[in-house]
Amino acid sequence: MSDSSSTETLLAILRREVAGLAPGDRLPSSRELIARHGVGPVTVARAIAQLAAEGTVVTRPGSGTYVAPRQARSGDAPGDTSWQAIALAGRDRGTIDADPGEADGPPAPPPPGTVPLSGGYLHENLQPTRALGAALARAARRPDAWHRAPAAGLAPLRAIFARQAGGTVGPEDVLVTGGGQGALSMLFRAVAAPGSPLLVESPTYPGALAAARAAGLRPVPVPTDEDGVRPDLLADAFAMTGARLFYCQPTFHNPTGTVLAPRRRHQVVDVARAAGAFLVEDDFARHLGHGGPVPRPLVADDRDGTVVHLTSLTKPASPSLRIGAVIARGPVMRRLLAMRRVDDFFIARPLQEAAVELLSTPAWDRHLRSLATALRERCAVLAGALAHELPDWTLARPPAGGLHLWLQLPAGLADTALTEAARTHGVAANPGRHYFPSEPPATHLRLNFAAATEPVDLTEAAHRLATAAHSLT
Incomplete structure (x- = not known):
């Protein structure tokens, strides 16, 4: 033990x-x-x-x-917080109570013996903990490790993110952020006024919906299919709403795992450009491929600042490596820098130095290769077990990257009832309704195959899910 x-x-x-x-x-x-x-x-x-x-x-x-x-x-007599009802009057709780943690944040501790298929992070044994520790130790020994960092981020780290994006992106186009979620919140507040519409893929990442509502924006769904968001419906949505902002995940989309089809990638950017709108490209899963080719980011081929690109190290490394980047050109970057000076001045230098150390060593490339193999294996194990145990659940296409399987449930099987039953049978999963900005067209379940301890646990989880589903029929 x-x-x-x-x-x-x-x-x-x-x-x-x-x-x-x-x-x-x-x-x-x-x-x-x-x-x-x-x-x-x-x-x-x-x-x-x-x-x-x-x-x-x-x-x-x-x-x-x-x-x-x-x-x-613990203090047996709790304090009286009733005064807050008056202080918070006029602030619509619906705009700030949306729970991104329901799907991707730190979940509540499950009962002992539960197989976790929820959340949006890697299990500890898939994280590069040894490389992270070594990088942090080397960073701490630098003579300027505790000096103030530049508002835009350390120059070496900005250069690394620029190289990863490719194309004509340079370090001057990069703003280092404290992970992806904080970047989303800052970007939504910087670009769109409260009350404005925000076009989003449907389904989409619940954390983006929460950040949008907290900024006072109105998420408007744009349907997707097996090739990603539909450009024709995106153009219709821009025309009908007058939106100036579209949030999407073109590569290994959360929750579906879809990659935006090659023929649509330029079309989607062209639609946003024609509408005079920004396209926010959330590229959180670029390092979560399963070993196959990964398409270039949209920002790599954008020269006029239509695409604002987000990336993060938390998914492929560790939830506590809160380092990400925004890539943007033009006045929007100056506005983001101004918000940085209001929000938090700069990102902690030791963490930035550790990220530079981690990304500059062969250990990072080795980690990404081994991670791709592990994710591919786990994805196949869970998909195969579900096909055997629950053949009436629909997995449209096994994902080529990311951490999740997105399954459509049979008619009459409610996602929330299923997740509650699954929890009593020792499996934690995410109900699909949280991923839709409006009424879901069908019931779904999202399962994280990277959260369990070992691949064998995924087979057991599929069996428990089948038992839970049969208990509801």
Whole structure:
């Protein structure tokens, strides 16, 4: 058993014991805990330190560990926050309560034994943790590691993002951001006035819908098919709404995994240009391909600033590597820089330095190659298991990149009811309704094949999903 799992097990035991004690009662000594539970002194020390940090116990050197006073632990009498109802009056909660975390943010801890197929991140064993640690250590040793960073970001990092985009993109076109979600929020606020329409693919990333609504924008759905967004309907939507902003994910779309067809890529940009609108290209999954060719970003072939490009390192690396970039040309970049100076001045330099270190080493390329192999294997395992266990669920086309399978459910099977039933059977999944800006045309489920510990867990998850589905019929 690993140190972390031993600590969690001991913590659970001690929390139950403390719940039955009175404030001031003394806990067993460290020596007694080691002998009673068969753990090491480091595990005991970590567990006691965690309980002390939570305010559950207090430690007295030379005396022992005691149950903390109840008020110090949690405060039995909650404060009165009713005054906030008046202070927040006039702010429509619907514009800011949309929950991006429902689909892609940090999920609530699932019950023990649950196979996670929800969320939008890699399992820890797919993340380059060793390379990340080494990069952060090297970055910390730089003499200027804690100096103020430029508002637009470190020059070497901007150059790396520019090279990744290709075409005529240069470092001067790059603004380093704190991940993709913050960049979306900043961009929506910078480009469109509150009350304006925002065209989005339907379905789309729920975090984009949440950021749009928080900025006061009105998401307007544009239907997609197996080749991505339809240019004819996009042109109709621009004409009908007068929108000046279109958000899309042309490569390994979330949630469907679709890649915008080659014949449509120029058409979509041309439609936006003709409308005098910006096209926001969310390229979050460029490093999540499964080993095949990945098309050039739209921004690589755009010379007049129609395309505003977003990218991020959080998906292929780690949720805590909150480093991304916006690529833009013209006055919109100057506006984004002005917002940066209002919002947060600059992105923490040590994290930028660590990103430069990570992306500049052979370890990053090795990680991306091994990640592509792992994602391809996991995608095939889950798709095959679902086809065997649930043949009436529809997977239109296995994705060539990304982290998810997007499945249409049989008529009469509600996605929310299914996800609740799945949770009771030990599987966490995302209901499809959260990915639509308006009424869903059908019921869907999104499954993350990269969140489980091992590929074998995906086969078990498919079996549990079948059991959950049959329990509802």
